[in-house]
Each structure stands twice: as C-alpha cells, then as structure tokens.
Amino acid sequence: MKKNHKILLSALAAAAVVAGCATVPGSADLDQLTTQIVKASFQDQGIVKAAVLDTDETNRACSAADVSGQPLDDASAKAIEASNLKSVKWPSNGKFLGDWKEGEKIAQSGRGLTWSDDAKTPNGGNCYNCHQIDKKEISFGTIGPSLYNYGKLRGVADPASPDAKPIVEYTWGKVWNSKAYNACSNMPRAGHTGILTESQVADVLALLLDPKSPVNQ
C-alpha cells in the first residue's frame, strides 16, 4: 500500500519535471493523489473502520466546494437537500417528542463512535459542543446558533397542536438529517448516519420544544 502511493507521487513529480517545469500536478491528479495518500495513511482502529472514509455524494460535493473556496451552485445544493430530505425517517409511532431530561443528557454527551469508544457506549448528540441550549450550562460552543428558548421563540405552546406541526416536523428533519435543509451544513446527520436512535432524537426534540424543558423557560 505504502509503496504504491510513493510510486504514484514520484511518477507525478517526474511527470512534472519531464514536462519542463517543476510544478505541482493538476487538480484532478491532486485529487487522485489525495485519495491514494488517504488509503495508505489510515487504518482500522477499534470500532472505527477505514471504510468510513468512503463517504457519500453529499460529502464529496461539499468537500470539493470547500477546497475550491466557492459555495455549491444552487442547483447542486437543491438536489442534495432534496435527496437528504427524502431519506428522513419520521417517527414510527407518530411521537415527535420524548423526554427532555433524557434529551439534556444526550445533548451533553460527546461520546460514541471514536476508536476509543466501544460499541456498547451509547452515542451522545454532541449538541453543547456547538450550541447554547439550557442557559444553566455555561460551557457551550458557538459553531451553531444558540438554541436557548428554541420552542418559545417559535411560539410553540403545545407541540401536539396543528399550529406547531410545521416547526416540530422541521426540527425532527433537521436533527435527523441536517443536510435536508442546508446541503453543506456543518451539523452531523444524527439520525441518517445512525449517531442517534429514533427515541434519542425524540428526546432531543423534547429538550428543544417541550414547554416544560428548561430551554423554554
């Protein structure tokens, strides 16, 4: 493995020299070289398999856009959002909201799916890493917007009411698959990629939308 990509690199370098100018390879060759280097550099460890790097079209398109420094064109972004929205799994029992107390625990936890976790570790939602949620927790990140008063600000007095339905559904979809609404969102697709279970997603929704949740006080 290691040898292969070294040969490739030397070949690319040699090609550049032969062409008369010691310049870097073209963009497509660099992409190919990067793939080779990734293959040779990463290995299975614990519960994490190297195969998790074989990602889907959403990530491929967004990574390429990031490298180019240009956002995705509108048509591609819309197509990615549509396909992600289609994959959202709605609550099988029709219950969007679980227990906000469990939701808070899930929001606090950053555990799961690293090579130092074991398969039995319940996955956390990593929510506080990026969002303010319950005001009592002062240790929160700012990569995502504040979710304090999430339900209150959106006028959700009764999450089961028809009035609240659109926002409840949107919130479920956003947590389940963030890319359904923003193609290259930094937010993980908690339900789609199996980070959280259906009942965990419902608990997180309760944290955000239950009028009794400290988030909405």
Next chain:
Amino acid sequence: MQSRRQALKKTAVVAGLLATTSLFPQFAFAAFNKDAFDAKSVADALKALGAGAPTESKDVSITAPDIAENGSVVPVAVATTLTGVKSMLIMVEKNPATLTAMFHMTDSVDAAFSARVKMGQSSDVYAIAIMNDGKVLFAKKEVKVTLGGCGG
C-alpha cells in the same frame, strides 16, 4: 512538629517490618499523616492533625481561579503575612479526601506557597494557617469546575 514527626518515623520503622508481611501496608509511610489525608471534611482533617476549630481571618489569603476549565489542574496559592506560623494547608472541601497539601514552616521560608490541585467538582478551597500558639486561621474561595473541550 519535629518531635511528632520523629515519633511517627520511629513507628514507621516498626510498621515497615510489619509491612513486609503486607499485613499493614498503610503504616509503611514515614511522617505521612494518613488519618489527616483520609479525612472527609475540613473539621475531621484538622482533628486528625490535633488542631482546633478554625476561624476565618483576613490575614490569610487564598488565590485560585473563579472557574477552572479543567479540574485536573487548579492553581492554588496560600499565604499569610502573620508571624508564628507552624503549617500552611490547602484543603478542597468536596474532594474524596479534603486535605491536599500541608507545608511545615521554618524561619527560612515565607508563609506563601503555590501548588496545583485536582478537583472532582466545584467546591470551596481553603487556605489554613496553623499557628504556633494553637490558633487555626483560614480563608476560603469557591472554585467552579467546568468542562472545556469536546468532553468525549
């Protein structure tokens, strides 16, 4: 203090012999006041040291952060400008064991020490001066322990 330490050392020699049978490993430590370091409260630790009840004093100072980003390393400085100090102590009230460090004075050092301690949770941290005349003076400060990074 010296005579007490000497006495403890003598006990330790005997205990050391016993310890070879691994029956009493806890006695193998010389000069280390195990009872005081096992105590679960400020009062119990002082009792184990044979010291009386502490009085809050403006002449004792404690310097520690308001919030520690990591409980594994909390910088704490304890000091007093008073003379006649026998020992300076650092205690963390809510740790599994309260007494953390004990500095025995001589005339050749200032009654001012800085160290770093572990804290399992938010707690009052005490600077305690045990005086030669038996008085026990203290200052305390609340240190909040929070989580800084991804948190795993």
Next chain:
Amino acid sequence: MADPMRIRAQATGDKTTVRVLMAHEMEGGQRKDAAGKIVPAWFIQEVTATHNGKTVLTAEWGPAVSKNPFLQFVVKGAKAGDKIGVNWKDNRGDTRSDEATVS
C-alpha cells in the same frame, strides 16, 4: 528511576523564589483502567527543600496534588550562587533529589 526535577531559583533582594516541577504520575487512586479495575494510588507524599544543605521546608502531600506537580515557595536569605535542593518521596518509597544554583 524517576525523571529529574526542574528547579529554578531566582534571587530578588534578600529573598529567593523557587519554582519546582516534578515528574510524577500522582495517580489519585480513584480512576479505573480499561478493564474496570481501580488504578492504585501512586503519589508523592513528602517533599523537603534545603538551602545550602539545611532543611528550610518540609511538606506532606495527598493524592489530589496534580500530575507533574508544580511548587513555588520563597526562601529568605538565599543569594545568587547558593544551592537549593529539593527531595521527594512517594508512597511506593521511590525518591528523587535534585539541586539548583540560585541565579
């Protein structure tokens, strides 16, 4: 054998500030290893400091002093060129002594 300490002793007027870093795990005896077994406590229990060979400070520490301990204290009457020695002993009986010259 334990790694050496780093001792810095800086004189200002008739006082010398001594800063010491000690290489030690300071295992608290609360933590569990991967197999779920408690990692036994392993920590420095006694610290002694000397000025030109004369003991100026003794200390007793518990397991809640941080890993790789830092200690700062002030020695009266020590001047440039004097020797400051520090010695520690842990609960396994391991010891380490190092010395620095006051600058």
Next chain:
Amino acid sequence: MTKTLSLIALACLASTGAMAQKSAVQSIEEYRAMLQDGNPSDLFEAKGEGLWSQKRGPKNVSLQQCDLGKGPGVVKGVFVELPRYFADTNRVQDLESRLLTCMETLQGFNATDIAKTPFGKGEQINMTALATWIAAESRDMRFNLSQNHVQEKTFYEVGKRLFFQRAGPHDFSCASCHGQDNTRIRLQDLPNLTKNPGDGVGFAAWPAYRVSNGQMWGMQQRLNDCYRQQRFPYPGFGSDATIALGVYLGVNSQGSASVAPAIKR
C-alpha cells in the same frame, strides 16, 4: 481523577445573561493565564535535551549527527521550517517522522516498530521528549516553511484537500471546527486554520502539555486526536496524510512566531 462533568448552576449567570457569560469567559482566561507560569513541558524539554546527546539504540550512538534540515547536528531554527523535503529519503517529512529516520539510520532502531508503538509508550515517550526540546530551541522564531520543491507544493495541495475532507458518521472535516473565525467548542476557542491564525496559535503552539490529561503531545499526536474526535480511522504515525496536513497548516502559519512547547487545556 475521574472527569466529572459539572453542571454549574450559576444563579447569577442565569439571571443576567450576556454580561455574566462574558465574565465566565474572562474567568477562564484568568485560569489559563495562571497556568502559564510553571509549564510541565519543561520536564519533557530537559529529558529531550539529554536524549539527543545520549548514545542509544542497537548502534549505541547519539542523534548529534541527525540532519533535521539545516545540516547534521543543527537544532536551532529547524522546527519553524518543518515539514520540508529531504533529498536522502526523497520525501517530505515533519519533525517526528524525520526523527524516526535518524533513530533508524543513526541509532539502528526499527522505525516501523516505533511508528506502531502507541503514543506515550516505549520509544514514543522519547520521541515526544525529543520533539519538545527541538521545538523549544526555536521558541519565538517565525515559521518559514519552504515551498520550493515540487513535493512540498504538492503536499500543500494534498493537505488542503485533507483539511476539507468530510467523512465518517459525523460528516466532520478539519474545517468543521477550524474553518471559521471566532468560534469555540464548549469553552475552547477554535483557531481558523484555513489562514494564518497568528503568533503562537494552532500549528505554532504544538508540542504542548495538556493539563486535562497531564500528557505532553507532539504535532503527530495532536493531529491523531483531532482525527479520533472527527470519528475518522487511525492515521499512521508519520503517515503522508499527517505530514501533508502539517505542510498545509505550517505554510498557512508563515511568519507567525512559535510558542512551542505550550500549555493547553
């Protein structure tokens, strides 16, 4: 000590909002400032300095003839020019992978075995100590990585692609956390590494002593743990992916002063 997640019910914070939040951040800054005096990295630096001149390995020789980029035995100033291309190995190497080459060629150690050794064990302990001392010898100097060799330029471009590579169950790339200004995870400020983050920030702050676990980490371990938290698979020690990322970060830090070895949360 058990990592205890302390949910702090700060009554005053809950009632006064933004102002109080600011003061919590200020308190954390005070805490970090208090740690600066007495960085345990000193212990590792001293150990590394001793290891450099100590005769070790199957061949029982020191590392004093090791060429870290400025000629055999030159240590001062090398850190701020790494990673760079080395003609003898015909590859771009960072400090740690170059040290590995020297440990193999000069001292007769088995580089593959050392690369496979987990961080903080066996020869990796010595590797980190050496990297700490070598970095310290360039303290306050400014980063100035070469981009003259075609492989150096190529590695910059590969590193950029790796930086933006979204994958794993969380779709994370390096840029998820380090692609914007003025953000943080929990209370930890995140440098924007797509550009020069400034003196002593990001690439210019490692090796560093981590107070959270009392460990000294070199850049290889820093990148390794980023990938762990990214939910990526394990990057090999000194693998080309880690070195290419180092080139990308190091070139972006051009002109910034190194504060390594630093002290970190």
